[in-house]
Amino acid sequence: MNTNGGGPRTVSKPKVSDDETSSAVAGDERRSGSRVVDPVIESRDLDVYYGDDQALHGIDMDIPERQVTALIGPSGCGKSTFLRSINRMNDLIDIARVEGDLRFHGKNVYDDDVDPVALRRKIGMVFQKPNPFPKSIYDNVAYGLRVQGKDVDVDEQVHTALERAALLDEVEDQLDSSGLDLSGGQQQRLCIARAIAPDPEVILMDEPASALDPVATSKIEDLVEELAESYTVVIVTHNMQQAARISDKTAVFLTGGHLVEFDDTNKIFENPESDRVEDYITGKFG
């Protein structure tokens, strides 16, 4: 299961959490799968509608802190919809409607007193296709810091973010050149750097490697595992091997927006409760 080679990690922790002790041993214990971690995000009976169509049916899920949670399932199963309801990107769709609770540190993000902009500052996002701005590499990474008006050393944050996104070595000499001049894989790592520069707690990734070649994909996968040292990562993927390789928890969505099974990744892939999940994972359908 452990594919990250065990090389020395120099990733510094961006923030001090309440339970510093548990995270200090997280590197070894993360993949044991038995440790109980406080959930950062709790979904309770969450329904999402697009107009009259119900895209998600009563989703219950606890997403643990500083682990990788994979959302898998066939096309149209609602996994992306669920991801986008976490940081309220669905708000941008006029006809989308959400019922039920989606709690971030216990607070329902759909409460009236929650500003979606403030929410998205805590929960970063990486999209399916790399979408850098037509600006310089530096300005791309600095954008989040600038819009949030954070009182930080922008230079330092940009460098740290690029380093964490495993891109600094490749672009250090060309920070002023356009982000669009990079290769697809580099662009996606640039987008990851942009997402982590303002130091969110959670990073949502919507099939971040689906538009990339295998080499670029494996770089993103390594990166996801490293990011989980510091961040809570929720990743949507079409690729079951990818989910098996990089995630600690896996949620299987099947047709019609139902969460069929959610458990430790080992359990899902080795001994799923549901026959439908087993069929899906072994490729009998989907």
Place this chain on the structure above:
Amino acid sequence: MSTGNPFAEGTEDIARKRLIGRAFVAICFASTLVGIVALVALIADVLVESWGWVTWEFLTYPPSQVIENFLPGGRGAGIYPALVGSIFLIALTAVFTVFLGVGAAVYLEEYASENRLTSFIEANIANLAGVPSIVYGLLGLAIFVRSVQLGSSLIAGALTLTLLILPIVIVSTQEALRSVPDSQRQAAYGVGATQWQVIRDVVLPRALPGIMTGTILSLSRAIGETAPILMVGAATSLFVAPDGLTAPFSAMPMMIFEWASRPDPEFQHVAAAGIVVLLTILLLMNAVAILIRNRYDPRS
């Protein structure tokens, strides 16, 4: 089995279809040719008519009733007040149109929720783009010249031309805003930008080349319009350039119209000279539009 060409079957049919294809190309080429030939003929005719008449004096002197004044050795006569009037007119129109047109388009495209009222408004704006310019002239006369009592002034002319091109600018700006990929907006929202920040940092810069192109092309339509400024009351016998917003003004299309309707055939050369000046300014504006589009396109 024969050992001949394995592709022999159906070659006649392919040849016939290819012939139809060639005929289609010929028709398309002929259509293109009609447009180009007409344009070249027009320009050649105007150039021949005006040959020797476009002089420095023509650009810097006020008009005259006497044809000899336009000729070399005369006292000097030309298009100066109308040239300056047209430039002022277009500059003012540009300021009004950019604020009103881009503002309205951003509101309709980015802020207004999609309901029947907004689609009704959008459909009507598109219809307004097809209203004849003389109607806008009458509107300008009724509102700006009479009701607001601006008189036959530069600003009344500019406001009338603004009304005329506003629908086109709104529609083309909406198109430009719509062509900004949603992925760019989402990227900005994703790092916690507010809607205003998304529009300012991502949407407008990306749409800018399209907005500028649409606006400048609309303005080059406005600079050649005669009917609206005729209704508003542009003068043809002004000897000075306008010196204020409420000053009376002349404009090149009016001047050309005036010269072209003179009985003296010599004045046809003067009219042609005026057309050359107007066309030059038009082409310059279009060139600027293309330059801006290429230069500021963030994707290039």
